[in-house]
Amino acid sequence: MAETSLSTKFVHAGERLSAPAGVPAATPIYASSSFVYERVEDIDRIVEGETSGFVYSRYGNPTVAAFESAMAELEGGSFAYAFGSGMAAIHASLLACELSPGSVILASKDLYGSTFELLQTVFGTFDVKTLTEDFNNIAALRAKAYEVRPSVMLCETLSNPLLKVCDIAEIAEIAQEISARLIVDNTFATPYLCRPLQHGADFVVHSATKYLGGHADATGGIVIGKEEFDKPALLGALTLAGGVLSPWEAHSLLRGIKTLGLRMERQCGNAERLATRLRSLPQISEVIYPKFFNSDQKGTLASTFGEQGFGAIITIRLLDDTREAAYGFLNSLNLCTRAASVGDLFTGIVHPATATHRELSPRKREEIGITEGLIRISVGIEDIEDIYADIEQALNTSICCRSGKFSSPVASPHFPAMNVF
Numbered sequence: 179m180a181e182t183s184l185s186t187k188f189v190h191a192g193e194r195l196s197a198p199a200g201v202p203a204a205t206p207i208y209a210s211s212s213f214v215y216e217r218v219e220d221i222d223r224i225v226e227g228e229t230s231g232f233v234y235s236r237y238g239n240p241t242v243a244a245f246e247s248a249m250a251e252l253e254g255g256s257f258a259y260a261f262g263s264g265m266a267a268i269h270a271s272l273l274a275c276e277l278s279p280g281s282v283i284l285a286s287k288d289l290y291g292s293t294f295e296l297l298q299t300v301f302g303t304f305d306v307k308t309l310t311e312d313f314n315n316i317a318a319l320r321a322k323a324y325e326v327r328p329s330v331m332l333c334e335t336l337s338n339p340l341l342k343v344c345d346i347a348e349i350a351e352i353a354q355e356i357s358a359r360l361i362v363d364n365t366f367a368t369p370y371l372c373r374p375l376q377h378g379a380d381f382v383v384h385s386a387t388k389y390l391g392g393h394a395d396a397t398g399g400i401v402i403g404k405e406e407f408d409k410p411a412l413l414g415a416l417t418l419a420g421g422v423l424s425p426w427e428a429h430s431l432l433r434g435i436k437t438l439g440l441r442m443e444r445q446c447g448n449a450e451r452l453a454t455r456l457r458s459l460p461q462i463s464e465v466i467y468p469k470f471f472n473s474d475q476k477g478t479l480a481s482t483f484g485e486q487g488f489g490a491i492i493t494i495r496l497l498d499d500t501r502e503a504a505y506g507f508l509n510s511l512n513l514c515t516r517a518a519s520v521g522d523l524f525t526g527i528v529h530p531a532t533a534t535h536r537e538l539s540p541r542k543r544e545e546i547g548i549t550e551g552l553i554r555i556s557v558g559i560e561d562i563e564d565i566y567a568d569i570e571q572a573l574n575t576s577i578c579c580r581s582g583k584f585s586s587p588v589a590s591p592h593f594p595a596m597n598v599f
Protein backbone atom coordinates (compact mmCIF):
# COMPACT_ATOMS: atom_id res chain seq x y z
CA MET A 179 0.00 0.00 0.00
CA ALA A 180 1.25 3.51 -0.85
CA GLU A 181 2.65 5.63 2.00
CA THR A 182 -0.24 7.60 3.54
CA SER A 183 -0.25 11.15 4.88
CA LEU A 184 -0.04 11.97 8.56
CA SER A 185 -3.72 12.96 8.72
CA THR A 186 -4.66 9.48 7.41
CA LYS A 187 -2.26 7.82 9.83
CA PHE A 188 -3.99 9.61 12.74
CA VAL A 189 -7.15 7.72 11.79
CA HIS A 190 -5.74 4.23 11.15
CA ALA A 191 -2.50 3.90 13.15
CA GLY A 192 -2.47 0.98 15.56
CA GLU A 193 -5.95 -0.30 14.65
CA ARG A 194 -6.98 -3.74 13.42
CA LEU A 195 -3.76 -5.55 14.30
CA SER A 196 -4.09 -9.33 14.22
CA ALA A 197 -5.58 -10.87 17.36
CA PRO A 198 -2.96 -11.76 20.01
CA ALA A 199 -2.03 -15.42 20.41
CA GLY A 200 -3.70 -16.97 23.44
CA VAL A 201 -7.24 -16.51 24.64
CA PRO A 202 -7.70 -13.67 27.18
CA ALA A 203 -8.37 -15.08 30.65
CA ALA A 204 -11.19 -12.56 31.09
CA THR A 205 -13.51 -11.47 28.28
CA PRO A 206 -12.29 -8.11 26.92
CA ILE A 207 -14.58 -5.14 26.35
CA TYR A 208 -15.14 -5.07 22.61
CA ALA A 209 -15.93 -1.36 22.42
CA SER A 210 -16.52 -1.45 18.70
CA SER A 211 -19.77 -0.70 16.91
CA SER A 212 -18.71 -2.58 13.78
CA PHE A 213 -16.31 -5.34 12.73
CA VAL A 214 -13.96 -5.32 9.76
CA TYR A 215 -13.31 -8.29 7.42
CA GLU A 216 -10.75 -9.00 4.67
CA ARG A 217 -13.40 -9.46 2.02
CA VAL A 218 -16.95 -8.18 1.68
CA GLU A 219 -18.12 -11.75 0.96
CA ASP A 220 -17.16 -12.62 4.55
CA ILE A 221 -19.70 -10.07 5.82
CA ASP A 222 -22.28 -11.45 3.41
CA ARG A 223 -21.85 -14.97 4.77
CA ILE A 224 -22.26 -13.78 8.37
CA VAL A 225 -25.35 -11.71 7.59
CA GLU A 226 -26.82 -14.71 5.75
CA GLY A 227 -26.12 -16.88 8.82
CA GLU A 228 -23.81 -19.22 6.89
CA THR A 229 -20.90 -18.54 9.25
CA SER A 230 -20.81 -17.04 12.72
CA GLY A 231 -19.25 -13.67 13.43
CA PHE A 232 -19.99 -10.08 14.37
CA VAL A 233 -20.79 -7.32 11.89
CA TYR A 234 -22.55 -4.52 13.76
CA SER A 235 -22.98 -4.32 17.52
CA ARG A 236 -26.75 -3.85 17.47
CA TYR A 237 -26.87 -7.32 15.91
CA GLY A 238 -24.30 -8.82 18.26
CA ASN A 239 -21.12 -7.97 20.13
CA PRO A 240 -18.57 -10.44 21.57
CA THR A 241 -18.65 -9.03 25.14
CA VAL A 242 -22.44 -8.98 25.18
CA ALA A 243 -22.51 -12.47 23.64
CA ALA A 244 -20.29 -13.74 26.48
CA PHE A 245 -22.78 -12.41 29.03
CA GLU A 246 -25.68 -13.94 27.08
CA SER A 247 -23.95 -17.28 26.87
CA ALA A 248 -23.21 -17.25 30.62
CA MET A 249 -26.84 -16.50 31.46
CA ALA A 250 -28.22 -19.15 29.08
CA GLU A 251 -26.01 -21.67 30.87
CA LEU A 252 -26.88 -20.47 34.38
CA GLU A 253 -30.64 -20.51 33.75
CA GLY A 254 -30.51 -23.73 31.70
CA GLY A 255 -31.95 -22.12 28.55
CA SER A 256 -31.17 -22.75 24.91
CA PHE A 257 -30.38 -19.06 24.20
CA ALA A 258 -30.30 -15.63 25.82
CA TYR A 259 -30.37 -12.04 24.59
CA ALA A 260 -29.23 -9.04 26.62
CA PHE A 261 -30.90 -5.63 26.77
CA GLY A 262 -30.16 -2.14 28.02
CA SER A 263 -32.40 -2.56 31.08
CA GLY A 264 -34.72 -5.03 32.78
CA MET A 265 -37.74 -3.17 31.40
CA ALA A 266 -36.41 -3.49 27.83
CA ALA A 267 -35.99 -7.23 28.45
CA ILE A 268 -39.56 -7.64 29.73
CA HIS A 269 -40.90 -5.62 26.79
CA ALA A 270 -38.99 -7.79 24.29
CA SER A 271 -40.09 -11.05 25.90
CA LEU A 272 -43.71 -9.93 25.44
CA LEU A 273 -43.08 -8.92 21.82
CA ALA A 274 -41.60 -12.37 21.22
CA CYS A 275 -44.95 -13.88 22.26
CA GLU A 276 -46.54 -12.38 19.15
CA LEU A 277 -49.42 -10.60 20.83
CA SER A 278 -52.03 -8.96 18.61
CA PRO A 279 -55.03 -6.67 19.19
CA GLY A 280 -57.48 -8.53 21.41
CA SER A 281 -54.82 -10.72 23.05
CA VAL A 282 -54.96 -11.08 26.82
CA ILE A 283 -52.04 -11.03 29.27
CA LEU A 284 -52.81 -12.62 32.63
CA ALA A 285 -50.40 -11.04 35.13
CA SER A 286 -49.73 -11.58 38.79
CA LYS A 287 -51.35 -8.87 40.88
CA ASP A 288 -48.05 -8.50 42.76
CA LEU A 289 -45.98 -7.43 39.74
CA TYR A 290 -43.31 -4.74 39.96
CA GLY A 291 -45.10 -1.40 39.41
CA SER A 292 -43.32 -0.41 36.18
CA THR A 293 -43.99 -3.82 34.61
CA PHE A 294 -47.66 -3.35 35.32
CA GLU A 295 -47.52 0.16 33.82
CA LEU A 296 -45.80 -1.25 30.71
CA LEU A 297 -48.61 -3.75 30.23
CA GLN A 298 -51.34 -1.21 30.76
CA THR A 299 -49.93 1.71 28.84
CA VAL A 300 -47.66 0.43 26.04
CA PHE A 301 -49.46 -2.85 25.33
CA GLY A 302 -52.86 -1.40 26.27
CA THR A 303 -52.46 1.18 23.50
CA PHE A 304 -52.34 -1.69 20.99
CA ASP A 305 -55.51 -3.20 22.40
CA VAL A 306 -53.74 -5.94 24.35
CA LYS A 307 -55.70 -6.37 27.56
CA THR A 308 -54.05 -7.04 30.93
CA LEU A 309 -55.95 -8.86 33.64
CA THR A 310 -54.55 -9.66 37.07
CA GLU A 311 -54.95 -12.58 39.43
CA ASP A 312 -53.39 -13.88 42.63
CA PHE A 313 -50.75 -16.30 41.28
CA ASN A 314 -50.41 -17.82 44.75
CA ASN A 315 -53.97 -19.09 44.60
CA ILE A 316 -53.60 -21.90 42.07
CA ALA A 317 -57.29 -22.85 41.98
CA ALA A 318 -58.38 -19.25 41.33
CA LEU A 319 -55.62 -18.84 38.76
CA ARG A 320 -56.65 -21.97 36.85
CA ALA A 321 -60.30 -20.84 36.81
CA LYS A 322 -59.35 -17.36 35.59
CA ALA A 323 -56.97 -18.74 32.94
CA TYR A 324 -59.67 -21.02 31.53
CA GLU A 325 -62.14 -18.14 31.58
CA VAL A 326 -60.02 -15.43 29.90
CA ARG A 327 -57.72 -17.64 27.74
CA PRO A 328 -54.60 -15.47 27.91
CA SER A 329 -51.83 -15.64 25.29
CA VAL A 330 -49.26 -14.86 27.98
CA MET A 331 -49.01 -15.39 31.73
CA LEU A 332 -46.49 -13.25 33.61
CA CYS A 333 -45.28 -13.45 37.20
CA GLU A 334 -42.25 -12.96 39.46
CA THR A 335 -40.60 -15.85 41.30
CA LEU A 336 -40.40 -13.77 44.47
CA SER A 337 -42.73 -10.78 44.63
CA ASN A 338 -41.80 -7.25 45.58
CA PRO A 339 -42.07 -6.22 48.41
CA LEU A 340 -44.32 -8.83 50.04
CA LEU A 341 -42.02 -11.74 49.09
CA LYS A 342 -44.69 -14.18 47.93
CA VAL A 343 -43.10 -17.20 46.28
CA CYS A 344 -44.81 -18.53 43.14
CA ASP A 345 -45.12 -22.24 42.47
CA ILE A 346 -43.70 -22.01 38.96
CA ALA A 347 -44.29 -25.70 38.16
CA GLU A 348 -48.02 -25.45 38.95
CA ILE A 349 -48.36 -22.17 37.03
CA ALA A 350 -46.49 -23.64 34.04
CA GLU A 351 -48.88 -26.58 34.03
CA ILE A 352 -51.85 -24.22 33.74
CA ALA A 353 -50.10 -22.24 30.97
CA GLN A 354 -49.47 -25.46 29.05
CA GLU A 355 -53.07 -26.65 29.46
CA ILE A 356 -54.39 -23.49 27.77
CA SER A 357 -51.44 -23.00 25.35
CA ALA A 358 -50.32 -19.73 26.94
CA ARG A 359 -46.66 -18.69 27.09
CA LEU A 360 -45.24 -18.28 30.60
CA ILE A 361 -42.77 -15.47 31.34
CA VAL A 362 -41.14 -15.43 34.79
CA ASP A 363 -39.23 -12.47 36.18
CA ASN A 364 -36.50 -14.13 38.23
CA THR A 365 -34.76 -10.90 39.31
CA PHE A 366 -35.18 -11.35 43.08
CA ALA A 367 -34.52 -15.08 43.23
CA THR A 368 -31.67 -15.34 40.67
CA PRO A 369 -30.64 -18.77 39.32
CA TYR A 370 -28.95 -19.35 42.68
CA LEU A 371 -32.38 -19.92 44.25
CA CYS A 372 -34.55 -20.93 41.30
CA ARG A 373 -34.29 -21.82 37.60
CA PRO A 374 -37.83 -21.29 36.28
CA LEU A 375 -37.18 -22.89 32.86
CA GLN A 376 -36.66 -26.20 34.64
CA HIS A 377 -40.13 -25.80 36.15
CA GLY A 378 -41.73 -25.26 32.72
CA ALA A 379 -41.51 -21.49 32.04
CA ASP A 380 -40.95 -20.43 28.41
CA PHE A 381 -38.93 -17.28 29.13
CA VAL A 382 -37.02 -16.03 32.15
CA VAL A 383 -36.32 -12.31 32.42
CA HIS A 384 -34.04 -10.40 34.76
CA SER A 385 -33.27 -6.88 35.69
CA ALA A 386 -29.53 -7.58 35.57
CA THR A 387 -29.15 -4.22 37.32
CA LYS A 388 -29.91 -6.04 40.57
CA TYR A 389 -28.25 -9.25 41.84
CA LEU A 390 -26.59 -10.30 38.57
CA GLY A 391 -24.49 -7.13 38.49
CA GLY A 392 -24.55 -6.76 42.25
CA HIS A 393 -22.27 -3.71 42.49
CA ALA A 394 -24.68 -0.85 41.65
CA ASP A 395 -22.56 0.08 38.64
CA ALA A 396 -24.40 -1.38 35.64
CA THR A 397 -27.91 -1.24 34.17
CA GLY A 398 -29.06 -4.12 32.02
CA GLY A 399 -31.60 -6.83 31.36
CA ILE A 400 -31.65 -10.31 29.93
CA VAL A 401 -34.20 -12.75 28.47
CA ILE A 402 -33.41 -16.46 28.51
CA GLY A 403 -35.50 -18.72 26.29
CA LYS A 404 -36.19 -22.39 26.79
CA GLU A 405 -36.85 -23.36 23.18
CA GLU A 406 -34.72 -22.63 20.14
CA PHE A 407 -37.84 -21.82 18.05
CA ASP A 408 -38.39 -18.61 20.07
CA LYS A 409 -34.97 -17.28 19.12
CA PRO A 410 -35.84 -15.43 15.87
CA ALA A 411 -38.78 -13.55 17.43
CA LEU A 412 -36.68 -12.41 20.37
CA LEU A 413 -33.73 -11.49 18.16
CA GLY A 414 -36.14 -9.42 16.04
CA ALA A 415 -37.44 -7.60 19.13
CA LEU A 416 -33.85 -6.92 20.20
CA THR A 417 -32.40 -5.73 16.93
CA LEU A 418 -35.41 -3.83 15.56
CA ALA A 419 -36.54 -2.12 18.77
CA GLY A 420 -32.79 -1.77 19.37
CA GLY A 421 -32.61 -1.72 23.18
CA VAL A 422 -29.23 -3.47 23.22
CA LEU A 423 -26.81 -3.78 26.13
CA SER A 424 -23.53 -1.89 25.80
CA PRO A 425 -20.28 -3.91 25.89
CA TRP A 426 -19.14 -1.83 28.88
CA GLU A 427 -22.19 -2.83 30.90
CA ALA A 428 -21.90 -6.42 29.67
CA HIS A 429 -18.37 -6.53 31.04
CA SER A 430 -19.50 -5.29 34.48
CA LEU A 431 -22.37 -7.80 34.50
CA LEU A 432 -20.08 -10.66 33.47
CA ARG A 433 -17.78 -9.77 36.35
CA GLY A 434 -20.79 -9.50 38.65
CA ILE A 435 -22.08 -12.99 37.97
CA LYS A 436 -18.72 -14.53 38.80
CA THR A 437 -19.44 -13.79 42.46
CA LEU A 438 -23.21 -14.30 42.33
CA GLY A 439 -23.00 -17.65 44.16
CA LEU A 440 -20.74 -16.24 46.88
CA ARG A 441 -22.79 -13.09 47.30
CA MET A 442 -26.11 -14.93 47.40
CA GLU A 443 -24.83 -17.44 49.93
CA ARG A 444 -23.63 -14.62 52.19
CA GLN A 445 -26.62 -12.33 51.59
CA CYS A 446 -29.20 -15.11 52.16
CA GLY A 447 -27.34 -16.18 55.33
CA ASN A 448 -27.20 -12.58 56.55
CA ALA A 449 -30.91 -12.08 55.77
CA GLU A 450 -31.90 -15.20 57.70
CA ARG A 451 -30.00 -14.06 60.78
CA LEU A 452 -31.24 -10.48 60.53
CA ALA A 453 -34.89 -11.48 59.98
CA THR A 454 -34.81 -13.68 63.08
CA ARG A 455 -33.39 -10.87 65.23
CA LEU A 456 -35.74 -8.19 63.88
CA ARG A 457 -38.70 -10.25 65.09
CA SER A 458 -37.81 -9.41 68.67
CA LEU A 459 -37.78 -5.62 68.20
CA PRO A 460 -40.84 -3.97 69.76
CA GLN A 461 -41.05 -1.20 67.12
CA ILE A 462 -41.71 -3.79 64.39
CA SER A 463 -45.14 -5.42 64.12
CA GLU A 464 -44.39 -7.83 61.28
CA VAL A 465 -41.28 -9.34 59.69
CA ILE A 466 -42.03 -10.79 56.25
CA TYR A 467 -39.43 -13.34 55.23
CA PRO A 468 -40.08 -16.64 53.42
CA LYS A 469 -38.53 -18.62 56.28
CA PHE A 470 -41.51 -17.64 58.45
CA PHE A 471 -44.18 -18.75 55.96
CA ASN A 472 -47.01 -20.90 57.23
CA SER A 473 -47.03 -24.62 56.48
CA ASP A 474 -49.11 -24.30 53.21
CA GLN A 475 -46.65 -21.84 51.72
CA LYS A 476 -43.70 -23.93 52.90
CA GLY A 477 -44.53 -26.54 50.24
CA THR A 478 -44.40 -23.89 47.50
CA LEU A 479 -41.16 -22.60 48.92
CA ALA A 480 -39.57 -26.05 48.90
CA SER A 481 -40.70 -26.85 45.35
CA THR A 482 -39.57 -23.47 43.99
CA PHE A 483 -36.38 -22.71 45.94
CA GLY A 484 -35.26 -26.17 47.02
CA GLU A 485 -32.69 -26.10 49.79
CA GLN A 486 -30.75 -23.01 48.75
CA GLY A 487 -32.19 -20.54 51.24
CA PHE A 488 -34.95 -18.01 51.63
CA GLY A 489 -33.63 -15.07 49.64
CA ALA A 490 -31.87 -11.91 50.74
CA ILE A 491 -34.81 -9.52 51.08
CA ILE A 492 -36.75 -8.85 54.26
CA THR A 493 -39.81 -6.64 54.52
CA ILE A 494 -40.84 -5.17 57.85
CA ARG A 495 -43.95 -3.35 58.98
CA LEU A 496 -43.48 -0.72 61.67
CA LEU A 497 -45.78 -0.86 64.67
CA ASP A 498 -46.41 2.83 64.03
CA ASP A 499 -47.63 2.15 60.49
CA THR A 500 -47.31 5.72 59.19
CA ARG A 501 -45.22 7.54 56.60
CA GLU A 502 -43.88 9.83 59.33
CA ALA A 503 -42.52 6.87 61.27
CA ALA A 504 -41.13 5.24 58.11
CA TYR A 505 -39.33 8.42 56.99
CA GLY A 506 -38.06 9.03 60.53
CA PHE A 507 -36.58 5.52 60.57
CA LEU A 508 -35.10 5.75 57.06
CA ASN A 509 -33.50 9.13 57.70
CA SER A 510 -31.94 7.92 60.96
CA LEU A 511 -29.98 5.11 59.28
CA ASN A 512 -26.24 5.67 59.21
CA LEU A 513 -24.92 2.58 57.45
CA CYS A 514 -27.80 1.08 55.47
CA THR A 515 -28.24 3.04 52.27
CA ARG A 516 -31.41 4.75 51.12
CA ALA A 517 -30.86 3.32 47.63
CA ALA A 518 -33.63 2.92 45.04
CA SER A 519 -32.57 -0.59 44.09
CA VAL A 520 -32.10 -4.12 45.42
CA GLY A 521 -29.51 -6.83 45.09
CA ASP A 522 -26.42 -4.72 45.62
CA LEU A 523 -23.63 -5.95 47.86
CA PHE A 524 -24.48 -3.24 50.37
CA THR A 525 -27.67 -3.20 52.41
CA GLY A 526 -30.26 -0.96 50.78
CA ILE A 527 -33.53 0.11 52.36
CA VAL A 528 -36.58 1.38 50.48
CA HIS A 529 -40.03 2.72 51.36
CA PRO A 530 -42.27 0.83 48.88
CA ALA A 531 -45.29 3.14 49.23
CA THR A 532 -43.29 6.07 47.84
CA ALA A 533 -40.80 4.12 45.75
CA THR A 534 -41.63 0.85 43.95
CA HIS A 535 -45.40 1.29 44.31
CA ARG A 536 -45.58 5.07 44.24
CA GLU A 537 -47.80 5.14 41.15
CA LEU A 538 -50.60 3.15 42.80
CA SER A 539 -53.39 4.98 44.58
CA PRO A 540 -53.24 4.86 48.42
CA ARG A 541 -56.37 2.69 48.37
CA LYS A 542 -54.87 0.19 45.94
CA ARG A 543 -51.68 0.09 48.02
CA GLU A 544 -53.63 -0.60 51.21
CA GLU A 545 -55.58 -3.30 49.39
CA ILE A 546 -52.43 -5.23 48.49
CA GLY A 547 -50.84 -4.71 51.89
CA ILE A 548 -48.38 -1.94 51.05
CA THR A 549 -49.01 0.28 54.02
CA GLU A 550 -47.14 3.48 54.88
CA GLY A 551 -45.06 1.81 57.57
CA LEU A 552 -43.80 -0.98 55.28
CA ILE A 553 -40.02 -1.02 54.68
CA ARG A 554 -38.06 -3.30 52.31
CA ILE A 555 -34.54 -4.31 53.27
CA SER A 556 -32.20 -5.73 50.63
CA VAL A 557 -29.57 -7.35 52.80
CA GLY A 558 -25.94 -6.97 51.73
CA ILE A 559 -22.69 -8.78 52.43
CA GLU A 560 -21.60 -6.60 55.36
CA ASP A 561 -21.11 -7.96 58.88
CA ILE A 562 -24.73 -8.45 59.85
CA GLU A 563 -24.10 -7.29 63.42
CA ASP A 564 -23.29 -3.81 62.06
CA ILE A 565 -26.49 -3.78 60.00
CA TYR A 566 -28.59 -4.92 62.96
CA ALA A 567 -27.03 -2.26 65.20
CA ASP A 568 -27.78 0.43 62.60
CA ILE A 569 -31.43 -0.63 62.25
CA GLU A 570 -31.85 -0.85 66.02
CA GLN A 571 -30.37 2.62 66.62
CA ALA A 572 -32.46 4.10 63.77
CA LEU A 573 -35.66 2.67 65.26
CA ASN A 574 -34.74 4.06 68.68
CA THR A 575 -33.67 7.45 67.30
CA SER A 576 -36.75 7.94 65.17
CA ILE A 577 -39.06 6.95 68.01
CA CYS A 578 -37.23 9.46 70.26
CA CYS A 579 -37.61 12.13 67.55
CA ARG A 580 -41.30 11.45 67.38
CA SER A 581 -41.93 11.48 71.10
CA GLY A 582 -39.99 14.79 71.17
CA LYS A 583 -42.57 16.31 68.76
CA PHE A 584 -40.75 14.91 65.74
CA SER A 585 -38.07 17.39 64.92
CA SER A 586 -37.14 16.92 61.28
CA PRO A 587 -35.33 13.65 60.85
CA VAL A 588 -31.56 13.77 61.08
CA ALA A 589 -29.72 12.76 57.91
CA SER A 590 -26.50 10.89 58.44
CA PRO A 591 -23.37 12.88 57.64
CA HIS A 592 -22.14 9.99 55.47
CA PHE A 593 -25.35 9.11 53.68
CA PRO A 594 -27.37 12.25 53.06
CA ALA A 595 -31.12 11.88 52.62
CA MET A 596 -32.18 11.34 49.01
CA ASN A 597 -35.35 10.97 47.08
CA VAL A 598 -36.23 7.32 46.71
CA PHE A 599 -38.43 6.36 43.79
Ligand code: PLP
Nearest residue numbers: 263264265290363365385387398
Ligand atom coordinates in the same frame (compact mmCIF):
# COMPACT_ATOMS: atom_id res chain seq x y z
N1 PLP B 1 -38.22 -6.54 37.44
C1 PLP B 1 -38.15 -6.33 38.76
C2 PLP B 1 -38.62 -7.40 39.70
C3 PLP B 1 -37.63 -5.13 39.26
O1 PLP B 1 -37.57 -4.93 40.59
C4 PLP B 1 -37.19 -4.14 38.34
C5 PLP B 1 -36.64 -2.86 38.80
O2 PLP B 1 -36.65 -2.52 39.95
C6 PLP B 1 -37.31 -4.40 36.97
C7 PLP B 1 -37.81 -5.62 36.56
C8 PLP B 1 -36.86 -3.39 35.95
O3 PLP B 1 -35.47 -3.40 35.83
P1 PLP B 1 -34.60 -2.18 35.30
O4 PLP B 1 -34.69 -1.09 36.30
O5 PLP B 1 -33.23 -2.76 35.11
O6 PLP B 1 -35.20 -1.75 33.99
